[in-house]
Amino acid sequence: MTMKLFELAGAEPERRLSPYCWAIRMALAHKGLEVETIPWRFIDKEAIAPSGQGKVPVLVHEGKWLFESWDIAQYLEQTFPDHPSLFGGPQGVALTKYFVNLAPVIASHAIKLILVDIYDHLTETDKPYFRESREQRFGMPLEQVVANREALLQPFRDSLLPLRMTFRSQSFLGGDQPLYADYAVFGVFQWARCISPFQLLAEDDPVAHWRKRMLQAFNGLAQSAPGYD
Amino acid sequence: MTMKLFELAGAEPERRLSPYCWAIRMALAHKGLEVETIPWRFIDKEAIAPSGQGKVPVLVHEGKWLFESWDIAQYLEQTFPDHPSLFGGPQGVALTKYFVNLAPVIASHAIKLILVDIYDHLTETDKPYFRESREQRFGMPLEQVVANREALLQPFRDSLLPLRMTFRSQSFLGGDQPLYADYAVFGVFQWARCISPFQLLAEDDPVAHWRKRMLQAFNGLAQSAPGYD
Numbered sequence: 001m002t003m004k005l006f007e008l009a010g011a012e013p014e015r016r017l018s019p020y021c022w023a024i025r026m027a028l029a030h031k032g033l034e035v036e037t038i039p040w041r042f043i044d045k046e047a048i049a050p051s052g053q054g055k056v057p058v059l060v061h062e063g064k065w066l067f068e069s070w071d072i073a074q075y076l077e078q079t080f081p082d083h084p085s086l087f088g089g090p091q092g093v094a095l096t097k098y099f100v101n102l103a104p105v106i107a108s109h110a111i112k113l114i115l116v117d118i119y120d121h122l123t124e125t126d127k128p129y130f131r132e133s134r135e136q137r138f139g140m141p142l143e144q145v146v147a148n149r150e151a152l153l154q155p156f157r158d159s160l161l162p163l164r165m166t167f168r169s170q171s172f173l174g175g176d177q178p179l180y181a182d183y184a185v186f187g188v189f190q191w192a193r194c195i196s197p198f199q200l201l202a203e204d205d206p207v208a209h210w211r212k213r214m215l216q217a218f219n220g221l222a223q224s225a226p227g228y229d
Numbered sequence: 230m231t232m233k234l235f236e237l238a239g240a241e242p243e244r245r246l247s248p249y250c251w252a253i254r255m256a257l258a259h260k261g262l263e264v265e266t267i268p269w270r271f272i273d274k275e276a277i278a279p280s281g282q283g284k285v286p287v288l289v290h291e292g293k294w295l296f297e298s299w300d301i302a303q304y305l306e307q308t309f310p311d312h313p314s315l316f317g318g319p320q321g322v323a324l325t326k327y328f329v330n331l332a333p334v335i336a337s338h339a340i341k342l343i344l345v346d347i348y349d350h351l352t353e354t355d356k357p358y359f360r361e362s363r364e365q366r367f368g369m370p371l372e373q374v375v376a377n378r379e380a381l382l383q384p385f386r387d388s389l390l391p392l393r394m395t396f397r398s399q400s401f402l403g404g405d406q407p408l409y410a411d412y413a414v415f416g417v418f419q420w421a422r423c424i425s426p427f428q429l430l431a432e433d434d435p436v437a438h439w440r441k442r443m444l445q446a447f448n449g450l451a452q453s454a455p456g457y458d
Binding site: 085087088089090091092093094095096097098099101102105159161162163165166169170172173174175176179181 | 314316317318319320321322323324325326327328330331334388390391392394395398399401402403404405408410
């Protein structure tokens, strides 16, 4: 039975805009697993109610409803041990946890550059929820959060220095081939790409070169998704 | 034949103040290898000349002069494959490279908080070299770099968020036991501890708890070195 993955979608069902759903989609491709993806919106709580919580990604496999991208990634590794490893062993799992935590930190900086662009791509029914919850979080209107984004761009790029240094000497965080650490971090850049034309990375940045390699992985899985290039 | 490790030392020979020497000292302990450490100062270029370059750590093993902490760590892994692994496999080596790059980035922030304290602990013969080279790098007197350090402390702590999140759910970057990723990052905190009473971490910070675990590792190897607690 094909797995099902609920993914946050915009007004266009094919526009998938969650960093963490993207991490899992890449992980499924890494494992060579077929998946049926289902567009999901913030207000569709009922559709994923069997998972016992209200956020995506939610993966349904053999009647099990799994959530929380880090838990799903480890489930995939344990359930499909003969498929290519996402971690490279138990120590690799532990080392990967840092990158799983790095992703939301990068996203928390990036969102100040693209918050309105997310809003613009949501369904009309999701927009009120998104505006209210995010304006409460930031304590100001969405438009005011990004008003200063040109000034925030260089500090954002500066914060990526350890990634930049790493991609000067190797193709992926995982070495010659990507691992889940790559997917976790790439999810943030793919999320940004899907909903914003704002250029987060300079073209000559080694992080941008890595991003391009990730876009092209698995026959261009991420590249072929609707987004801005 | 016991290995020899040249380590940057202060005016007191036992005060060792290089983040990268500390990473290697911890790695040697992890591998269970005996080492004779030799105090070295910036101006002692001749002592390490056989390595073909002028920086420490320099490790001498069976007539081979090794330098560059990342290269030394990999040499130890390859030369002593039956001793506890520093990386947990080839993918672990690749994942660790990020942390090796993270360490100097953390150090580059931390140094603005403790630069004068380093200077104060150097030999009289090293002080002129250090002041000149660092004042050239920062474009201002050493004292001016740290004048603002109270204001820089919170941004420094904020920059450690992905580490903080990780140590909320596991004891070490490597999981239940430390790996070279831990030693690379810990080196920075041990360097700071050796030369400055300035408190980089809040006491209730999970990063501080990890630091304490690292200080206690290998029968308190790092804890027993001269430093400020």
